[in-house]
Amino acid sequence: MEISFGGKRALVSGASKGIGRAIALQLSKCGAKVIALGRNKDDLDSLKNEDQGIEIISVDLADWKNTRKTLENIGDVDILVNNAGFNILEPMINVTEEHIDELFAVNYKSVINLTQIVTQNLLKRKVGGSIVVLSSQASFKGIQDHAVYCSTKAALDAFVKVCALELGPHNIRVNCVNPTVVLTELGRKGWSDSAKTHSMIAKIPLNRFAEVNEVVDAVLFLLSDKASMITGTCLPVDGGCLAAL
Template sequence: MQQLPKTPSFRLDGKRALVAGASAGIGLACAAALGEAGAEVTLAARRVETLEALVEKMTNAGMKAHALPLDVSDIESTGAAIEESGPFDILVNSAGLARHSPAIDTTEADFDAVADLNIKGAYFLTQAVAKGLIKAGKPGSLINISSQMAHVGGLDRAVYCATKHAVEGFTKSMAIEWGKAGIRVNTICPTFILTDLTRTTFEQPEKRAWIEDKIKLNRVGEVEDIMGAVQFLASDASSLVTGTSLMIDGGWTAE
């Protein structure tokens, strides 16, 4: 008799996860999502006191969580911290920076600051976690939080778009190189998500109207919209998914 197929598990019990940029917003939501699915989560960011408070909240909720002070733009110290603390089965890199302005007004200082974190920091963080997995002979799932702006252009966002397009490029190359080691590398590409950092944008009627017009589902994104996607990409449910982007943009890029 033919057997019914069984859905692969979304559970992450026994897995160790590192979430960079975990002190707020999307990063915090990702940490909570992985913790809910049973992973042991290391929350990494520069704000130590904030991290420790969040770790306490997650622990009180029955999750396994730890804090790791980390500045992703400091390549050397990040690599050392990952080597000491790893290996991690799962990486979610939500550390990022945006400095928006018309392209003609971009300063070298702003360009360097955004590129150093969004491209260079993301690249070497992903590399560091992969090194630990390869050394340990373990598979893994590495996820970079990219953006819908990695697939389109946007007014006043030339630098930001450039960095996120770059993330998509190195994600594909890393996925090809590390596939035989069982290491998957993907991105999540959200639309505008309502967080404390984006709240000022949403409070401007013209900008909010523009955003809501472009999002075909006619609502702004919430951090909860990212959580299921992170669980999917981190788990065996996505075991054949690598080198690709999961769009969570409400249809923005469908045009």
């Protein structure tokens, strides 16, 4: 199935490494003019070196007002991928107010901020668009030491459904992709303990973790016209992990 984004401008957050980087590169290969957002300038420079056609912008998405100021002259955007996010692993009893604020600022508030910025532009132009949010299987099930992270991802799923209702009449589609563990460089390091890995994989019917390209393919499908009747959905890319729920 051939997918083309020729003539489209795409904004990708958390694009300096991992899944976001791979999405930015693949969107560019499919013809989109990509704007990549990230905090780490060195990683963004590396992305630029890999694909000179990608525009890079360094910004701390946790800062709502500065994000708006930084992107105020970004121009027209047709496609948005809200990928930025991180986790702080700790038992619920150890969660601090600071950690709650840090996680929600990036994982949830920044998604609302970028979605508003892009949709305001689409509505002004009276054109349709497509938005995909990177959520997680953690939005569907409790995971030990992930109390706040699970909460941010559940909030994203609910936000996407509301956006689909409100923006659908304007032909703006909004969807989630909800992966299991993904074997990014960070993912491989985080799951290098064989006992921990075996326990998690035992819960996945396909008996393995997800590869980065498998998540990228799901994102690009939902962004594309091939998914023109799909909005408000949360698509697990989990090898069947949630099938038993």
